[in-house]
Amino acid sequence: MMRFMLPLVAFLVLAGFLYVGLGLNPREVPSPLIGKPAPAFTLPQLHEPNKQFSAQEMKGKVWLLNVWSSWCVSCREEHPVLVDLSRQNIVPVYGLDYKDKREDGEAWLERGGNPYVLSAMDAEGRVGIDYGVYGVPETYVIDKQGIIQYKEIGPVTPQNLKNKILPLVAQLQAK
Amino acid sequence: MKRLLILLLCLMPVLAFAGEAKDIAEDPVVEKRMVGLAENLRCLVCQNESLASSHAELAEDLRREVREQIKKGMTDKEIVDYLVARYGDFVLYDPPVKSYTVLLWFGPFALFLIGGGGLFYQLRKRRSNPPESELTPEAEQRAAALLNDNKENQA
Numbered sequence: 001m002m003r004f005m006l007p008l009v010a011f012l013v014l015a016g017f018l019y020v021g022l023g024l025n026p027r028e029v030p031s032p033l034i035g036k037p038a039p040a041f042t043l044p045q046l047h048e049p050n051k052q053f054s055a056q057e058m059k060g061k062v063w064l065l066n067v068w069s070s071w072c073v074s075c076r077e078e079h080p081v082l083v084d085l086s087r088q089n090i091v092p093v094y095g096l097d098y099k100d101k102r103e104d105g106e107a108w109l110e111r112g113g114n115p116y117v118l119s120a121m122d123a124e125g126r127v128g129i130d131y132g133v134y135g136v137p138e139t140y141v142i143d144k145q146g147i148i149q150y151k152e153i154g155p156v157t158p159q160n161l162k163n164k165i166l167p168l169v170a171q172l173q174a175k
Numbered sequence: 176m177k178r179l180l181i182l183l184l185c186l187m188p189v190l191a192f193a194g195e196a197k198d199i200a201e202d203p204v205v206e207k208r209m210v211g212l213a214e215n216l217r218c219l220v221c222q223n224e225s226l227a228s229s230h231a232e233l234a235e236d237l238r239r240e241v242r243e244q245i246k247k248g249m250t251d252k253e254i255v256d257y258l259v260a261r262y263g264d265f266v267l268y269d270p271p272v273k274s275y276t277v278l279l280w281f282g283p284f285a286l287f288l289i290g291g292g293g294l295f296y297q298l299r300k301r302r303s304n305p306p307e308s309e310l311t312p313e314a315e316q317r318a319a320a321l322l323n324d325n326k327e328n329q330a
Binding site: 124133 | 219220232233236237260262263265
């Protein structure tokens with residue numbers, strides 16, 4: 001009996017590991033920044049280059065920082081979701097226009113609608129590096145103390161918004 | 176005219192390649208250190224490539240960042256820590272021993288010990304009780320006679 005059980009158990013263990021592995025997304029790298037203060041930055045705004053925006057101004061508010069770009073393909077998928085969210089006035093969404101040209105970024109928002117309170121211009125991608133951005137779009141949920149509570153890698157979907165992001169926002173706003 | 180055209184065509188690749196050189200820094204010492212570091216770091220965009228060999232834009236930016244930090248006089252450890260703080264242990268091709276990497280580091284040794292132990296146990300069991308003959312005494316006698324016969328024939 002033992003002779004058959006042992007290989008069977010070994011097989012089941014291996015099959016279990018492989019099955020779990022099938023469901024994992026290797027592109028999703030957990031961010032070490034969750035639970036840490038959002039890196040400070042001061043950048044010129046997209047629409048008003050003479051004005052600056054800095055993450056430190058947002059202390060006391062729960063807000064979303066959405067990293068986007070006019071050249072980013074998945075951003076197109078996510079854009080209507082953000083536009084819809086901005087109409088509901090639940091949580092302010094700020095944009096970080098990552099490695100983009102000003103006129104391209106402006107044209108892009110003109111076409112698809114502008115869901116952002118404002119966008120900051122990260123032309124060289126340095127702030128992106130500080131935030132550990134590696135695949136646009138990425139969205140950060142930042143709480144009143146300026147701590148990153150959640151990071152969505154890839155496009156925000158209506159499901160994720162409803163199931164994860166908005167409940168978290170409500171919970172953080174209540175604090 | 177034809178020759179001039181051919182000559183110009185031959186020079187085309189030279190012009191085409193001109194863009195590639197941008198990535199190489201002016202300072203070969205800095206470059207060498209940067210490449211040495213980047214070879215052990217993983218590119219986040221093309222995950223099976225090192226930061227040194229990747230052509231992804233992010234990899235270029237990170238190489239620029241590493242170069243600047245080398246020029247600022249930061250140590251290798253400081254630079255690696257800088258990247259780990261932003262992208263996590265994922266960027267390291269040589270992951271540190273932590274609670275969740277124990278299986279990764281010691282799993283193969285554990286498997287080796289289990290396999291080796293099993294083999295050792297099986298071999299010892301086999302040696303201590305050799306398989307008993309299933310032949311009847313008569314059959315054994317016949318076998319012995321046949322074997323002897325064979326030997327005599329050969330001689």
